[in-house]
Amino acid sequence: MIHVVDYGLGNVQAFLTMFKRLGFEATRAQTASDLIGASKIILPGVGAFDHAIELLDQSGMRAALEALVLRDKVPVLGICVGMQILASASDEGRLSGLGWVPGKVRSFRVHEQSASLPLPHMGWNDVQPKPGALFFAHLESDARFYFLHSYFFECDEPSHVAAVASYGFDFCCAVSADNVHGVQFHPEKSHHFGAQLLKNFAEL
Amino acid sequence: MLRPRITPCLLVHKGGLVKTVGFKTPKYVGDPINAVKIFNEKEADELIVLDIDAAVNNAEPDYRMIANLAAECRMPLCYGGGIKTPEQAKRIIGLGVEKVAISSAVIENPELITRIADDIGRQSVVVVLDVKKRMFSKDYDVFTKNALNNTKRSVFDLAAEIEKLGAGELVVNSIDRDGAMTGYDLALAERIRQTVKIPITILGGAGTLSDIEALIRSCGVIGAAAGSLFVFKGVYKAVLINYPTLVQRDELIRKALGMADVELK
Numbered sequence: 001m002i003h004v005v006d007y008g009l010g011n012v013q014a015f016l017t018m019f020k021r022l023g024f025e026a027t028r029a030q031t032a033s034d035l036i037g038a039s040k041i042i043l044p045g046v047g048a049f050d051h052a053i054e055l056l057d058q059s060g061m062r063a064a065l066e067a068l069v070l071r072d073k074v075p076v077l078g079i080c081v082g083m084q085i086l087a088s089a090s091d092e093g094r095l096s097g098l099g100w101v102p103g104k105v106r107s108f109r110v111h112e113q114s115a116s117l118p119l120p121h122m123g124w125n126d127v128q129p130k131p132g133a134l135f136f137a138h139l140e141s142d143a144r145f146y147f148l149h150s151y152f153f154e155c156d157e158p159s160h161v162a163a164v165a166s167y168g169f170d171f172c173c174a175v176s177a178d179n180v181h182g183v184q185f186h187p188e189k190s191h192h193f194g195a196q197l198l199k200n201f202a203e204l
Numbered sequence: 205m206l207r208p209r210i211t212p213c214l215l216v217h218k219g220g221l222v223k224t225v226g227f228k229t230p231k232y233v234g235d236p237i238n239a240v241k242i243f244n245e246k247e248a249d250e251l252i253v254l255d256i257d258a259a260v261n262n263a264e265p266d267y268r269m270i271a272n273l274a275a276e277c278r279m280p281l282c283y284g285g286g287i288k289t290p291e292q293a294k295r296i297i298g299l300g301v302e303k304v305a306i307s308s309a310v311i312e313n314p315e316l317i318t319r320i321a322d323d324i325g326r327q328s329v330v331v332v333l334d335v336k337k338r339m340f341s342k343d344y345d346v347f348t349k350n351a352l353n354n355t356k357r358s359v360f361d362l363a364a365e366i367e368k369l370g371a372g373e374l375v376v377n378s379i380d381r382d383g384a385m386t387g388y389d390l391a392l393a394e395r396i397r398q399t400v401k402i403p404i405t406i407l408g409g410a411g412t413l414s415d416i417e418a419l420i421r422s423c424g425v426i427g428a429a430a431g432s433l434f435v436f437k438g439v440y441k442a443v444l445i446n447y448p449t450l451v452q453r454d455e456l457i458r459k460a461l462g463m464a465d466v467e468l469k
Binding site for chain 2: 008011012013014017018046047048051081118119120121122123124125126142144146147148149150166167186188189191192
């Protein structure tokens, strides 16, 4: 069963609808006990870094998630801000992140190759997966995904970069560290390309 | 590479979808949920849905309708109409909408943009400005209340202010071109592009895909929104929801950006 974490951010319903269409069982988790029996976890997110961390703390699900992900090695996929909070810190906030993928979240605004471009980075962009990035399997060569963000993930460990996209420079748009994965774009709103990616994750 | 966005804009009036001309004479064109389903199948880049009654009637957003649209919509959705407070914006984002559009309320109370952006993140805050060209001038006035109220504010001044206050996107809607299907006001689009650095979307005037191509040629990576173009077919304006395929869109973008022989990467 895929558990979609509902901590008040992001489009939980869109994931449930998408997984149902794809033929996978998925459910909404709003409390720690809802997470019991999760074999896959989706951590959605929209909005600001600190707000996301605060809401996750208030949800009472953080400790249960840490046990499932860090101890039981249950695969997790963070989406947008749900990916960014996998890092240890962000230019956008003052709070610490979950620290499940070593790295920091940086602002496009202070990066010299993107500072002159319109921000947020909004719209459909190509994604170049690294060889062997499992959840990018079976995607067409013209695969594109919907982005909506002004901050990007900077991995401490280059082997954790699962894919890059280009906006002034090649930035990391997907991370993979053991069972912890994240994508900066919105697969739940990226038509059949996003559906394929979520199917790949469900079948990991 | 980041592609220009080609965005259908749907107007809701008395629970149904309508298309206006010059913001007047709303013509019924169908059911909102049905239209969303068709744009899902066509894999549209994004969707804008504007409730044109809410602000005029001073009504709350219709949360039930928004939840139904968001549940059905498999592309990014921007909803506008009747949003006056950060609480309303938060509730709508919580229903599964990616972006909220604010318009009338912002003119009366500009710092609302900052307050909403603090809550939901500036990437999700869209400001829509309805504009009309001033007589004997190159400037444009911003109107509210479905083009009934002239604020006498210049769109370029207001655009710069809106960007500073923390909007994530600006939609400029030409009242003169609404439903005209004679092409976008390119002079307006180019000057808006030069005025702000946030992503912009131009609405009003598209009658053919060539009009979208012309907008992208003159402004680069931009949002090209249209109503009539995507709901009518032919000179008699028969209602038929239509939208270019992924391949047609890539071809149009390549031609517009002078990249005819290159793959979009």
